[in-house]
Amino acid sequence: MIRTTELSRRTLLTTAAIGGAATIAMPGLLRAQAPAIKVGILQPVTGALAYDGQQGQIGAEAAIKAINEAGGIKSMGGAKLQMVFGDARSTPEGGTAEVERMQAEGVVAIVGGFASPICLAASQAAARYDLPYIVDVGVADSIVTRGLKNTFRFGPGFGTVTKTALDNLSKLNDAAGKPAKTVVLVHEDGLFGSGMAKLMQAELPKRGFEVLDTIAHPTPSRDMSNVALQIRAKNPDLVIPSSYYGEFALLARTMQQQRIRPKGIYAVLNGAASNFRFVKEFQEAAQFVMDCNHWHDPRKPVAEALRKQVEASGKFWTYNIPLNYSCVQLLADALETAGSGDKAKLTAALMASTFAGHIMPYGPTKFVNGQNEGGAPVNTQVQGADIKVIFPTDFADAKPVFPVPA
Amino acid sequence: MSTSRAFAPALVLLLLAALIPVFVTANTVLNFIVFTLIIALAAQGWNLLGGLCGQFSFGHAAFFGSGAYAAALLQARYGVNAWAAFTAAIAFAALVGWIIGYLSFRSGLRGSYFALVTLAFAEVFRILANASAFTGGAAGTLIKLDIRPENFQFASRAAFVWIALALVGFTLLLTTAITRSRLGAWFAAVRENEDAARALGVDTLAVKLKAITLSAGITGAAGALYVQYYLYLDANIAYGSWISIEALIAPIIGGIGTPLGPIVGAVTLHGLGELTKLFASGIPGIDLVIYGALLVTAIAFAPDGMMGLLKRLGRGQVTPRTTTPKTTAAKTTTPKTEGAA
Numbered sequence: 125m126i127r128t129t130e131l132s133r134r135t136l137l138t139t140a141a142i143g144g145a146a147t148i149a150m151p152g153l154l155r156a157q158a159p160a161i162k163v164g165i166l167q168p169v170t171g172a173l174a175y176d177g178q179q180g181q182i183g184a185e186a187a188i189k190a191i192n193e194a195g196g197i198k199s200m201g202g203a204k205l206q207m208v209f210g211d212a213r214s215t216p217e218g219g220t221a222e223v224e225r226m227q228a229e230g231v232v233a234i235v236g237g238f239a240s241p242i243c244l245a246a247s248q249a250a251a252r253y254d255l256p257y258i259v260d261v262g263v264a265d266s267i268v269t270r271g272l273k274n275t276f277r278f279g280p281g282f283g284t285v286t287k288t289a290l291d292n293l294s295k296l297n298d299a300a301g302k303p304a305k306t307v308v309l310v311h312e313d314g315l316f317g318s319g320m321a322k323l324m325q326a327e328l329p330k331r332g333f334e335v336l337d338t339i340a341h342p343t344p345s346r347d348m349s350n351v352a353l354q355i356r357a358k359n360p361d362l363v364i365p366s367s368y369y370g371e372f373a374l375l376a377r378t379m380q381q382q383r384i385r386p387k388g389i390y391a392v393l394n395g396a397a398s399n400f401r402f403v404k405e406f407q408e409a410a411q412f413v414m415d416c417n418h419w420h421d422p423r424k425p426v427a428e429a430l431r432k433q434v435e436a437s438g439k440f441w442t443y444n445i446p447l448n449y450s451c452v453q454l455l456a457d458a459l460e461t462a463g464s465g466d467k468a469k470l471t472a473a474l475m476a477s478t479f480a481g482h483i484m485p486y487g488p489t490k491f492v493n494g495q496n497e498g499g500a501p502v503n504t505q506v507q508g509a510d511i512k513v514i515f516p517t518d519f520a521d522a523k524p525v526f527p528v529p530a
Numbered sequence: 531m532s533t534s535r536a537f538a539p540a541l542v543l544l545l546l547a548a549l550i551p552v553f554v555t556a557n558t559v560l561n562f563i564v565f566t567l568i569i570a571l572a573a574q575g576w577n578l579l580g581g582l583c584g585q586f587s588f589g590h591a592a593f594f595g596s597g598a599y600a601a602a603l604l605q606a607r608y609g610v611n612a613w614a615a616f617t618a619a620i621a622f623a624a625l626v627g628w629i630i631g632y633l634s635f636r637s638g639l640r641g642s643y644f645a646l647v648t649l650a651f652a653e654v655f656r657i658l659a660n661a662s663a664f665t666g667g668a669a670g671t672l673i674k675l676d677i678r679p680e681n682f683q684f685a686s687r688a689a690f691v692w693i694a695l696a697l698v699g700f701t702l703l704l705t706t707a708i709t710r711s712r713l714g715a716w717f718a719a720v721r722e723n724e725d726a727a728r729a730l731g732v733d734t735l736a737v738k739l740k741a742i743t744l745s746a747g748i749t750g751a752a753g754a755l756y757v758q759y760y761l762y763l764d765a766n767i768a769y770g771s772w773i774s775i776e777a778l779i780a781p782i783i784g785g786i787g788t789p790l791g792p793i794v795g796a797v798t799l800h801g802l803g804e805l806t807k808l809f810a811s812g813i814p815g816i817d818l819v820i821y822g823a824l825l826v827t828a829i830a831f832a833p834d835g836m837m838g839l840l841k842r843l844g845r846g847q848v849t850p851r852t853t854t855p856k857t858t859a860a861k862t863t864t865p866k867t868e869g870a871a
Contacts, residue, residue: 169814315668
């Protein structure tokens with residue numbers, strides 16, 4: 125008996141050793157063909173933000189694959205990009221630890237972070253090595269106001285998003301003959317929800333809206349009946365929710381069940397309103413919900429092709445995918461310009477970048493203090509089984525439905 | 531036990547650890563050591579109150595966060611020198627500890643009621659810090675990156691290793707000294723039987739207040755060190771339940787009530803975490819699964835912590851010991867470690 129176990133264990137070990145050797149040898153062979161450029165991709169793929177992290181990873185991986193298939197970085201002899209992936213574990217210290225590891229493995233730059241606290245800590249850790257860091261989402265404006273030379277944010281920050289959201293809300297309401305006068309704000313009590321609510325409370329009255337009530341709820345919340353009842357009691361024309369996926373999906377469903385039908389639901393940076401999972405799972409509740417959020421440029425064929433590819437693999441399309449895809453493209457473009465993986469040259473190339481080949485609706489990049497000046501959100505609305513762009517009008521693929529038909 | 535024999539293991543360990551940055555220059559390793567030491571320090575704080583004095587707290591985040599916020603806000607809002615802010619943060623956390631202790635011990639809260647009330651305090655602080663504009667609300671507080679030694683910011687991670695090590699070492703010596711002192715005897719008396727201790731004339735309220743104040747100061751130092759190292763703080767980092775759990779699980783794994791327990795526990799836990807991450811990087815989260823499995827195994831084979839396991843191994847008692855229902859974890863460790871007390 126003992127002999128048999130030993131033999132089988134030995135066989136197992138041999139197999140494992142051969143397999144391991146093969147795995148180790150493979151990248152070696154690839155390296156022999158072309159010198160690989162290591163790119164750090166940092167996403168929270170475990171912990172509270174795992175879903176968003178996984179979505180971001182899809183985008184980054186797709187971009188690396190596309191760039192390599194198109195011949196890699198031409199100015200560097202067709203060098204291929206090689207992903208060094210790091211799991212930020214949804215915490216700032218998790219992100220910092222991964223930055224240290226990536227630096228030790230010799231990455232030329234890091235892309236990602238997703239949540240603002242992770243981006244803040246990770247970009248700071250990267251700054252110690254002057255390692256370029258491209259923020260994918262992190263909307264906190266403090267990310268780009270710290271004077272870190274290595275940090276670049278491709279997408280818009282909190283200030284830009286809320287200003288656009290308010291401007292478009294006024295346009296929308298004016299165009300429909302000002303049917304909405306009263307508002308109830310619903311927000312999660314974390315970083316983005318509270319900040320948003322405070323800003324809205326200050327700005328909405330200036331634009332002729334009366335804020336009837338501000339309702340805060342924690343994340344996670346398992347029951348939104350009380351929030352729905354409060355909304356019913358106030359009977360506002362507009363509901364402006366700032367919550368993450370689960371809570372907003374729950375609120376929209378509860379409002380639908382209790383037949384609470386305001387003239388519009390206008391979300392800002394909402395976790396669900398421009399998420400196909402929400403549209404697919406709760407189509408009736410999602411109908412005509414508007415959102416001001418990151419979104420790809422529907423005019424760009426690469427974006428639409430990527431969306432089809434992602435959907436064909438059974439995944440949902442979320443804004444994390446085109447944002448990370450574009451951030452990796454931006455890095456590849458900077459590598460092309462710099463012609464080397466040298467950190468200083470790469471940082472200079474990013475600072476001077478005028479990259480227009482990305483799939484977001486931003487125009488050529490222009491970084492001022494690390495912030496891409498062109499970065500802007502769009503307004504979307506769920507119409508039927510699709511999410512349509514309703515603002516800006518020059519590339520909207522649908523007209524807004526407002527007020528929502530009763 | 532003679533004085534030299536009691537302090538020798540601690541001093542040898544400290545000296546060896548202090549040499550690590552001389553031989554290891556990889557920042558990945560140094561970063562891991564700093565984080566582990568911060569957790570160890572927070573856990574040492576918990577161990578002083580929970581392990582030595584028998585008052586189990588589920589809310590050490592209240593002290594960790596208070597220390598962290600005091601250090602961050604004094605610098606970011608009032609431009610106080612980082613070193614002064616660090617010292618003030620420890621004092622502030624100790625004060626918070628004294629107040630929470632006074633309120634709960636005066637009301638006669640013991641055992642699970644005390645645990646619950648500490649948990650409630652931490653949660654209340656978290657919600658307040660999250661809502662208040664003074665703490666930066668949910669956006670948190672940033673300390674400006676300005677790498678200069680007078681700002682308590684160093685270009686080399688080794689400097690942080692030594693500072694963290696100095697704090698952990700000081701606490702280790704302090705804890706060892708306490709277990710050998712009259713105060714340690716009072717702590718043990720309160721832990722083993724509070725009513726009997728009071729009957730014998732021990733001022734239990736004063737003893738418990740001393741324990742919680744010291745404990746809060748130590749855990750507050752861990753918080754202040756955290757924010758000084760990562761330079762960013764929000765309510766969930768400062769007062770989140772993660773740190774309360776980290777602070778109590780490290781002594782439980784390492785050995786409750788032993789001076790070395792929290793350090794051994796933190797190093798074991800985080801070392802295991804890093805090792806599993808190293809060997810299982812293919813599938814995200816698989817390392818956490820392995821980590822969990824190892825943790826369960828560790829507890830099964832060492833119900834009185836790593837220190838207890840080491841002692842049993844030393845005596846040649848290798849088989850897993852079956853604990854009788856009567857002996858609690860705290861009780862089984864005490865006679866062995868408190869030999870002098």
